[in-house]
Amino acid sequence: MRRRATLFKRLGDSVIEQLLLRGCAIRRGGRLLFEGVDLSLRRGEACALTGPNGSGKTSLLRAVAGLVRLEAGEVAFGDLDSAEARGEGLHFVGHADGLKSSRTAREELAFWTRWGGGTDGAVREAAEALDLVRLLDLEVRRLSAGQRRRLALSRLLAAPRALWLLDEPLSPLDARWREGFGVLMARHLESGGMILAAVHDPLPVAAKSLEIIG
Amino acid sequence: MSRLSALLVRETALAWGRGGGPLVTVGFYAGVATLLPLAIGPEPERLAAIAPGAAWVALALASLLSLDRLFERDYEDGALDLLTLSPTPLELTCFLKCLGQWLATGAPLALAAPIAAIALGAKPDLAPLIFACALLGGLAFAFTGGIGAALSLGARRGGLLTAVIVLPLFVPPVIFGGGALDAFASGLPWSSGLALLGAYAAMSVAIGPLAMAAACRNALS
Numbered sequence: 001m002r003r004r005a006t007l008f009k010r011l012g013d014s015v016i017e018q019l020l021l022r023g024c025a026i027r028r029g030g031r032l033l034f035e036g037v038d039l040s041l042r043r044g045e046a047c048a049l050t051g052p053n054g055s056g057k058t059s060l061l062r063a064v065a066g067l068v069r070l071e072a073g074e075v076a077f078g079d080l081d082s083a084e085a086r087g088e089g090l091h092f093v094g095h096a097d098g099l100k101s102s103r104t105a106r107e108e109l110a111f112w113t114r115w116g117g118g119t120d121g122a123v124r125e126a127a128e129a130l131d132l133v134r135l136l137d138l139e140v141r142r143l144s145a146g147q148r149r150r151l152a153l154s155r156l157l158a159a160p161r162a163l164w165l166l167d168e169p170l171s172p173l174d175a176r177w178r179e180g181f182g183v184l185m186a187r188h189l190e191s192g193g194m195i196l197a198a199v200h201d202p203l204p205v206a207a208k209s210l211e212i213i214g
Numbered sequence: 215m216s217r218l219s220a221l222l223v224r225e226t227a228l229a230w231g232r233g234g235g236p237l238v239t240v241g242f243y244a245g246v247a248t249l250l251p252l253a254i255g256p257e258p259e260r261l262a263a264i265a266p267g268a269a270w271v272a273l274a275l276a277s278l279l280s281l282d283r284l285f286e287r288d289y290e291d292g293a294l295d296l297l298t299l300s301p302t303p304l305e306l307t308c309f310l311k312c313l314g315q316w317l318a319t320g321a322p323l324a325l326a327a328p329i330a331a332i333a334l335g336a337k338p339d340l341a342p343l344i345f346a347c348a349l350l351g352g353l354a355f356a357f358t359g360g361i362g363a364a365l366s367l368g369a370r371r372g373g374l375l376t377a378v379i380v381l382p383l384f385v386p387p388v389i390f391g392g393g394a395l396d397a398f399a400s401g402l403p404w405s406s407g408l409a410l411l412g413a414y415a416a417m418s419v420a421i422g423p424l425a426m427a428a429a430c431r432n433a434l435s
Contacts, residue, residue, distance in 0.1 A: 026277055060296075065295070066298070066299075067295055067298065067434050067435065068434075068435050069435045084301070086299055087299065087300055087301040087302075088300075088301050090299065091299075092295060092296065094292055094295065095292070096290070096291050096292025096295070097291070097292055098288075098291055098292040098293035098294075098295065098296045099293075100228065100287070100293070102231055103227075104229075107224075110220075111220055111221075111224050112296065113219065114216055115215065115217055115296070115297070115300060116300075117301075134322060144345065165306065209257040211218055213235065
């Protein structure tokens with residue numbers, strides 16, 4: 001437990017103090033998905049992004065990460081320059097998890113940890129926190145959907161960053177790991193982190209909610 | 215630096231495994247180099263005359279092989295998203311991806327090129343120049359090829375599109391390298407061809423990553 005506590009104390013230098021969305025609108029393929037979306041998220045707060053399929057939850061998360069252009073409105077990260085905030089201050093875990101099926105879980109976790117600026121020690125701690133240690137030598141293709149999602153989520157812990165953008169993080173997880181990941185989310189919030197998660201079921205932590213109506 | 219070296223190691227490993235890796239690429243190269251004498255005829259004089267050029271064109275074609283997957287896989291599985299969420303500029307990331315591609319396929323092809331040319335009947339003293347041309351040319355092929363691979367992201371049958379975009383960009387290095395080899399074989403000054411090939415390779419290394427990064431951003435958004 002003590003080890004896990006240390007896991008959450010180290011946020012990098014580029015700590016996002018506040019996430020602010022003002023009047024955001026996104027157009028995809030000529031169709032206006034939504035407009036006028038506002039949100040303020042401070043350190044220690046989580047927000048559940050809800051809405052029907054196709055309403056643009058994923059697009060909004062990608063817009064916060066800078067991967068999708070906004071039609072109108074703006075995304076601000078407190079005083080932090082948005083390039084710096086996106087480069088060093090946030091994690092994005094989406095449906096496409098960026099894991100190569102031909103490589104082992106260890107290789108992938110080690111690479112993404114390095115890429116996020118984490119250390120080798122952090123790889124081990126993250127693998128322990130998500131109970132991945134005995135899976136590390138398997139190729140990613142051998143993992144079940146839930147195990148694979150846990151591997152993707154372990155990146156959140158291996159390289160500490162303030163803002164977590166999660167796209168349906170719980171869907172492939174079993175009941176035990178929904179609860180287990182809830183504990184990890186609560187710790188992240190306690191240590192001053194922020195979470196914006198697109199979900200269909202309620203988040204296992206206290207959270208604001210933002211409904212997107214398509 | 216560890217972030218960048220980790221990326222280079224990963225990209226080289228992925229390129230090594232992509233589509234069978236260097237073994238298949240070199241095998242394809244050997245196949246094309248074997249087809250040529252069957253079409254042209256077995257007379258040694260005729261073959262020796264075209265050997266360096268044929269080896270050179272086969273090299274350009276073999277460089278195309280695994281190119282289409284350079285960005286495609288990362289784009290499909292979401293890795294490209296995560297690669298952009300980093301303090302490392304996307305241009306540098308693209309540079310390292312192409313460098314990995316070159317290390318895993320360009321360098322083995324450069325080793326195979328002199329062997330293929332000599333097997334077709336080129337003089338053995340041509341071997342060092344063919345190796346040098348293939349190394350430099352491979353660099354140009356990888357970095358201009360990367361532009362095509364990035365531009366065809368998200369297109370169906372992207373591999374074919376990559377080839378169509380990239381082949382015109384392969385024209386200058388093929389001319390410069392072929393010119394240098396031809397000049398050397400006929401005892402003329404050959405260094406200007408090699409210098410121009412080097413210049414083209416340097417230009418593609420400098421400009422290619424800018425174009426690739428722009429194309430990737432466009433494909434993602």
